Structure formats: structure tokens, C-alpha cells
Amino acid sequence: MLHYLVFFVFLLFSPCFALDFLFNSFNSTDLLLLNDTRIESSVVRLTNDSNEFSVGRAFYPVRLPMRATNTSTTISSFSTSFVFSILPQITSSPGFGLAFVLSNSTTPKDALSGQYFGLFSNATTPSVAPLLAVEFDTGQNPEFNDLDGNHVGIDLNNIESAVTHTAGYYNSTGGFVDLDMRNGQNVHAWIEFDGTQFEINVTIAPIGVSRPSKPLLTYKNAAIANYVSADMYVGFSASKVTWVEAQRVLAWSLSDTGIARNINTTNLPIFLPESSSSSSLSAGVIAGISIASVVFVVICLSGLYWFWQKKKRIEEEEDEIEDWELEYWPHRFPYEDLREATKGFSDNELLGSGGFGRVYKGTLANGTEVAVKCVNHDSKQGLREFMAEISSMGRLQHKNLVQMRGWCRKGNELMLVYDYMPNGSLNRWIFDKPKQVMGWEGRRRVLADVAEGLNYLHHGWDQVVLHRDIKSSNVLLDSEMRGRLGDFGLAKLYQHGQAAKTTRVVGTLGYLAPELANVVAPTAASDVYSFGVMVLEVVCGRKPIETWSEDDPLLIDWVRELYAEGKLHEAGDSRIAGEYKVEDMERMLKIGLACCHPEPQHRPTVKEVVAMLLGEEASAVPGSLLSELTRGVDDGGSGEASAPAPPPPPPPSPPA
Template identity: 35%
Template sequence: MAALVVLAVLLLTETAISQSDTHANYPNIPNHCRGSLPTSDFIKNRNSTLDDLRMQLVSKRVLYARAQNLSGGNLVFAQAQCRNYLSVDRCVECINIGVFNILKCTVGDSAYVFLDDCSVRYEAFADFYNNPNVNEEPDGVTGFSICGNLSASQPLSNYSQIVDDFLSDIRDATPKTSNLYVANIRRIANENATVYAVAQCAENINQTICQACMNIAYNKLKECLPSTEGKYFDNACFAKYSETPLFSDNQTIDITNILKGVHSSKVAMIVGVIGGLVLLFLIFVLCLFRLRKTSKKTEQEDLNRTLNYNYKDLQLATNNFSEENILGKGGFGEVFKAIIDDKNVVAVKKLQVQDVRAKEDFVNEVKLISNVHHRNLLRLLGWSIEGSDLLLVLEYMANGSLDQFLWGAKRGTLDWNQRYEIILGIAKGLAHLHNEFHVKIIHRDIKSSNILLSDDFKAKIADFGLARFQPEEETHVNTKFVGTLGYAAPEYALRGVLSEKVDTYSFGIVILEIISGRRSTDINSDRPSMEYLLEHAWKLYEKKLHIKFIDETLNLNEYQQERVMKITEIALLCTQSPASNRPTMSEVVLMLQNDRSLGERQLTRPTFMQNQDRRIHIASSMKNNGVSNV
């Protein structure tokens, strides 16, 4: 037995050396590593978890196992799976080879290895076997195929067509079996050949994910024809065909009845699609007819789409809007904590009504956020108008606003991972407003106090009272300035030029605050020349000392320091002038997620607005634009 293991390892090693040989007997990906450099405690947890996998296979006499070790906060989730045609002893042999190769991963805290007969995987950041939606890499690509170097004899077209049909049947049948596994043979009479095929999805995934993976596997294996062998490997599934026997004849799975159901359902689906198209056409004609007879809806009808709360109920729930229930105050009103129906905690925003404009702002906010749904945008639950009182009922965020964690009472309690997730969440929320909604929405007042945190510290963008629609055909609009100085882009604060890049600039300032733990407008004596945060960050960047910009309360390892410095550069990119040099928020999301550098982009000195400059230029801008107050 030991000799077999040694021989298999030697074969694997030989395969790994020949990187160009795509037709090797073993897949040429023994060590796929990613993530951060593992600590000694993590390696200890990983090794014990992999040992646990093998113990389960042996003791329980099974072909699939999963294990985890969460000791000391060094999370490790792992799984091992063998093909169902193996005996348990052969399965353990294969897993031993997989573990031997996966332990070569010394530069990452997550890895997987694919072999013909089994696969082994561990992750440090995701419970992938309880959450099948994380079976893929962050970039969505794990699968690869290997084609044999021998082709079938003539006629090739006949051989390719028969094997193609066979692979199509395997693709359709695998997700329909109880254990997501199929092994079958197809005899080709005029070739005097027998083709073996096996397909298996990971045991922890559902039928839908299995079908999606098998569709990809089929397309990849089809490209191998007329080769007599092809393999497809993925974290979600495995598929292979070959003229070399893969299993004994008594281990085949009868898929005849399964395919009958699949084929009949396809016919029903085609009929259903045709019928559905006809029905949709009739509905479209009917709707068009009704639209021509219906006048435009009023603003009040738009408001009725959300829940209209009773004013007295909200007054009671907030204890008559008492001081002890206040969650926060702003230029547009106060926010109160409220308990509705004796159990549901919500936030009630009470707008201060001074003139007709206040009601317009209220209607604007309700219209906007009642139609915007995203996990990083605060959700509107309802509203109320009674006399001069305008109320919004919003999600309650137990952890309050971000600024409290950066320089408020809770300063220093956010670690780097939490701060990174907050930065990414804000970016995703803004990208949704700018590009993924049916109209472009510019928030205009992105700042740390308008970022709320949920129980698990997920960021939610709040306060849409200043948001504006941007016409699709226009690159920017000219308007009077409303917002918060210190976060506002120069072209907007000084000249009233408004585009989505105004939010990008403000987001860059918020990143700098999150990284440094300092307010953008603070003037601290430890900064040279009493500069503001942006100028301070730029000068450190110019001197290649931006590591000194990091919040002193953060205890970062070397990898985290490097990452924070890259994100500092992204923040500076967001504050570039002119606005055309700034990235879109969708580009920012990609840079943050994929840990990308700035590429060919060159950073230039941002436009700094000092306190005295703000007073002079804003006053001039106000005069020219007829703005009475900011």
C-alpha cells in the first residue's frame, strides 16, 4: 500500500514539473493557494482539520467528510470528497496524496487540490460547506479542463457526435440523481470502442448549482472532442470521459428513466415558453391600452406605495419625541428611536419644517429611498405627514453612525477587517445608486455621520434628503451647493458642478477618515503646517511615508499594512482633480475586491481647500448663484 502512495506522489511530482504538458495523467494544479500568509496557529488548526477528515473517512467508512477548527479565532473549514466508484481504502489513499500536495501551500490560508479520484479543500474565510454560494473563487473562476492527446479513429464526426450526445445525457442526469453522481458507459459499435463517463457534484451544493457547474463541464469537455479523453475539475463538480475503464461494469448508474423525465420536461418547457410569450404579448397590449387612458400619478400616490404610519402611533412609540430617545441630530431634523407594536425597533426621522422647501425635501427623500433596495443602503419602512410634521420610519441601526467609532466614544473598537468591509460596503452602495438603479442618483452628502452600522457592522448609507437625479444624457448638472464642507468636491463646492464624481470624492475622504481615525476637518497640532486630513495624507504619500497615516489604534500585520497603503492610494485617486481623473464607483469596487493597484493611473496633487479659501470662494459662489444659506 505504501509503495502505491509513493508511486502516486512521484507521478504527481513529475506532472507538476512539466507545466506545459496539458495531457498529463494527473491534473497540473496540486497547489492552488490564495489569501494571506498563514500564522503558526492557523497551520496547527489546518493540520488537525485535515487529520480529522481522514479519520472520518476511515472510522465512518464514507467517501465524503467535512471538518472545522475554530480554536483561537484561526478559522479553518475543510472538506474531502472521493468518487463513488472507489472503495474506502482507495479513497483514503487518494486523500493522502491530496493532503500531501495541499500542504505545500505555505503562502496562503486557503487552498484546494483536484485529483482524478478525489479532491481536498480548506478555507480560512468562508464556511463553504454550509454556505454553497461561496463554492467559487472571488473572481468566479476555479474550473479547468484537460484533454487527452489521442484522437479516435475515423470517422471522427460520427465518434464526436455519439460522445457529445453521451456527455449531454450525463450533464442532464447528474443533478437529477439523489447523490448528484452518475457513472455510465456508451458503446460505439462501428468504432469497436466503449466510452466511460463519470460526473459528480460536491455533496454540499444544491441541484441548481450542480446543474450550472455541469453545463460548464459539458461545454469544456465538448471542446476536447475528438480526443478519446477529457476531464473537467471545479470546486463544485467533476466530470470525465475516457475509453480507459474508470469503474467496473456493475458500478454503472441507470439514467434511462431520469433522462425520460428531463426530455419530457424540456418539451413541456418549450410549450410553456411559447404560451408565456403569447400571454406576455397580450398583457403588454392591455397595459399599453390602459396607460393611454390613465393620467399621471400624483406625488401622494407615489408616497402611498410605502406604508403610511399613523402619526399618533409614532408619537407614542418615541415617547412623544423625547430627548432620551434621540439617536442623532442634523441640519434637516432629528432621529428618534421608536418601538412599534411593543417589539419592532425602528428609527423615526422628524424633519424640521421651516418652509415649503422642507416638504419638497421630504417628498424627494421618500420617492428616492422607497424605490432603492440594496444591502448597503438604509431601508425606508414607512412615512407620515400630519400638519407641519414630516416623519420617515427607517431601519434601526443598533451600532449608530460610523463617526462614533472613528473619533467618538467608541473610538478604537473597529479592527481592520471591519473597516475594510465598511469601505467596501459604502462603495457597493454608491455603485448601485450611480449605475445599477434605473436612474442615476447622486447622494451629495457622503460623510462618516451618514454611514450607519448594523449589528454585524455592515455599512448602510443613510440620509437621502439631498440626493439628486442626474439625467441620463447629461455628464453633470449645475446647481447650488448643499452638503458638508470638508467632504464636498472642489468643483461642486466652488462652482456648483454636480456629477456622480462628487460622491466619489466624498467617498475618498471617508476612506481617509476610516484609515486614519481622524476627522477630515480637524486641525491637530501634530500635523505640519496645520493642514487638513487630505493634504496631510498627500504629503505622506509623496514622501512614501503613508504608513504613518494609519490609525494608531490598529494593530496590523505586514500584509494588512501593505493592503491599507494600497487602499490609501485608492482614496487619493478618488480625490483627484479634475473630476474626470477620478474612477467611477464601479471601478472602485473592483479595485477594492481584487486588491488591484492603480494600474496606469498616475496620482497628481489634489485640490486643497483651506478654511480661509472656503470662506472666500463659497461666499463668492453664494453671491453669484443667489444662494441664501449653505
């Protein structure tokens, strides 16, 4: 719990932190669970049946940045989608629904249960704390001017909605279709908050219906700015009084940098009302049931052999789900879904292959494009590394990491499902004679992206994650050509302060830190070394180990020699000469050399590397840091350079 709190304190004070997350299911550490909220079967349950007056709130632990200062007139934008279910035990009892909320506090002042959603008070003057909510109300309260008992409204610091509409959606022909939000069915909601236009759009539809093109509710008013503070908690709130009503959130996606990622709704649980039965049965009914039971038994006996044969075939083709498989997040995909998505794992959908097996492009039933990695049957890494990747990758969420969506196991065949990266791997844009060579600004931006992703692995979670195989082919590019670090098949988790436990050296030749030849336990410093090698190859346009001739030195040695001779500018990739300032290119090479220092203790941390790549202010990164870190690289790391290291160039401007 202490690590959990430290992690979120770190995020709260981190500058330029963007929120982009996707939960297809939940565990107890994903959200701040307040009051009666709890996790039941990977679903957020907001209220408690056993409490007469029950209030539940669930917030994302990191505040959502909404404006530069409380007095700024510029408001940020965000996009979110979620799936919720509202199920009463007694259909005739009053309903209250739930609310999506932006709040300056996780415990709104004087908030009441029942029809107040656990957010508002009954005071004549509303609370002055910034509070904005989208209510999905399943009860009609005339005192609040509710138009009916099944509506959606936008609340600005007041239980009485500024705008409201009966729940439903517009179909493809423009016709309005009513949607009952209080029968337990899963409802998909989309909210687009446009801070530049002071506009909120709300759309809902039942699961299985594509997102309607026309929003259900639109509210545009500059007054929205009065209900937004510099940063706010974002989440859900619900309450009840006496009557049993289950308000659940099954999945949630949010982004303040673009459109929220699609939620996979195919395997979400469905909650249905409990069927009532008669307290007494007539003799005729009992006789009918008895006869039907006899017939059923006869049918079962006659088909027993067929079922036994079918079960035998299934067991030969696919192992039963074992207990440990149910403990891992995210969810397990049905094999047939992945088979259909990849067109039967067709060679036409093959993206590439490596030590772990083949990777296919797939398109899920909802249109989402994914990458499916199939582990070889004879893979030496096997199930242990496969589950290590699941347990680590599934819980890591950062804009510069390739996000894992789910997994599947069919017999000895193991599969991982990731977000699809349409622009492939970084090495294909630099080596292998690409049609278009990546330019200087693109290379700088991708290196900064990878450094931020690696910084999250080392410092941004409650456990240290060592990647252990950082190289350009493991950096993938999304649709905007931003870098995402992928392939955590070799990643190992261990608690902060503990030594990594391993008995073998893994990684790729040319990227391995020299100390791993004698000490097999990897460290964060060995990851930094591999990153430094990647910096050199990206800036120089030359692979770590070339096969031109026996006389060609390794990339690191070649750059070191040029640095010692004062000819570092000659190392830059000649194909993009003229696109960069020489001092900027040399600065990047010095950062790479600093990361590749022969002595691990003299290498910078990845946090320091991020600061240098992004050109932080001198107060955060002392001007002497770069020269100190590169001292001694020209003499092989003795620490006594033959000539003083040249002063570092001025920090470059942050990458676009």
C-alpha cells in the first residue's frame, strides 16, 4: 500500500502528465474505491445491498489536468467511454441510477444519498466546490424538475440538470430509439468534453449497437468554465436508500490527448433480474414436471456416448482453464475470436516473426485492429515467460508502451493480444533500405518517447520492471509516428530495493551491458546501457554490429574514437545531413555515450536521460551533468580522460 501511495504522489506532481487508460476489467488497485464501493468479479460495484443508506464513489487515482491555473480561461479537453449496468431487485421500487463526475474532491461537502447520487446536498445554495456531473437517472423527482424516470442530464454544481433528455439513441436513419437503463442490460456511454468550445456531448447505446453518429445530449455554454478547477478527480458516484439497486461499471476508457480507446465489449458479464417463482404448484404442474424429467433423463442417457466422445475430442484439442489462469489481468480471449480476427492465422496477415514466434494482424468483431503474438510450441521460454509477460504487461499503462489487451491459451499454443501499431518497428524506418528514411526530428521524438516509457518501467510503478531487450526492432510506431516500447517477453518484476533473481543472461548481442558477462543479474543500469546503444544507432544510422569487414569496429568503439579525436560530428547519419544542427546531433551522441559508460555506477538514470532529451531547465538538470556523465568515455571508462571533456552544448528545444 505504501508503494501504491508513493506511486500516485509521484504522478500527481509530474509535469506534462497525460491521462490515457483503458480498463476492460478492474482490480482493487486500479481505482480509488471510496465508501461502499468494491470490486466484484472484476466489475466495480458502487453500492452495498446490506446498507440502508449506501453511497459509493470510484475515482481514477490521478487528477485530470483541466486548466493551467484556476484563473485561466483555457480549458482542456478529454474523451471517455464506459460500460455500466443498473439492476434493481424490485422493478417497482424507486431508482436512482449513477453519475459520471468531475470533482475537485473525492468527498463532496454535505453530499447526500438517494436521489442526490452521493454528490449533492439539499442546501438552497449549491456547494462552491467545482463539480460537474453527467447523470444517468433512473428515477423521477419532480422537485428537481426531472422530465421522467429514465433520462440523462448534465449537472453543473447542482442536482437540477442544466439540460436533460430521455434515455435513448438515434439510429442510422435518424429515428429515436428508447433505451431502458434500469433492466440490468449493459449500456455503453460516450462523453466528449471539448474545452476549447465549452461543449459537452453525451451518447449512449446498448451493447451490440455501434456508436450512434448523433449525440443524445449536447450542452454548449461558456459557463462550463465556472465548474472546472485546475485539475479534478474523474470517476463515478452512486447511492441508494432502502431499496436494493446494483449500480455497476464494467469497463472504462479515457484520454485527454485524443479519442478514448475502444472498449472490448465481447466478454463483459451480463446481469439479469432474478426470476420469481410461485410459492405453490398444482398437482397437474407437478405431474407435468415429472413426465418432462423422465423424458429428459432418457434423452440424456441416449446421448451420453455422443457427449463423451465430444468431450474427449475437446480435451485432446484444448486444455481446461486452470485456476491460476483466472488470476491474471486482462481478460482471456476465446480462441475462435482470434482465429476469425486473423483470418485463420493466414500468412497474408503475418506481421513478422522472432524468438517467441509469429505475430499476426487481426481485426476483432467490433472493428478494433490488434496484433496477435503466437508463441512457438517448441519455445524454450515456454509458459513461465509467457505468464510473466501477461502479469507485467497487462498491468502497465503508459502512452509510450504497447498496450496489452488480452490473452489466450489453447493447449500448448499461447497467444498475446496487443494494440496494433500501423507503422511497424523503428528499425524499418532507418535500416533495410526504407522507402522513406526517418528524419532527424522524428528520430529525436521517438527516442524521447522510448525514454519516457522506460522511465515509467523503472520508476513509475510499485514494482521495478526491467525490459532487458531494448533495441530499435522492439520500438513500435503508432499512427502518429510516436514511439512505444514493446515486447516485454523478457521483462522481470521485482520489488524496489530487491535484487533480480535470474540464472541466465538474456538480450540481444550488441546491446548487452559489459558487466553482464560477469554478473548475470540485470539492473536498471544495464537497461540504460541498451538504450544508449539504441541512441547511437538511431543517430548514426548504423547497426551496433556491422559485417562490413573484420577491421570495422563496433558502433560504440567507433563513436568513442571520434569523440576522443574531436570529430564527433562525423558520426551523424549522412542520409539526413542538413536536417539537424551539428550541436544538437553531438548532444544526442554524448547522451548515448553517457548511457554506454563501461562502469554502471557512472551511467545516468533513465530519469536523468529523460530530462536531458527533453531539454529541462538548468534548475532541474545542472549544466555540468552531461559533461560529468560523458567524462572518460574516450579512454574506455578509466575515469581519467586524456583531455578534458568539452563543455556541453546548450539544451535543445523539446521535441515537437
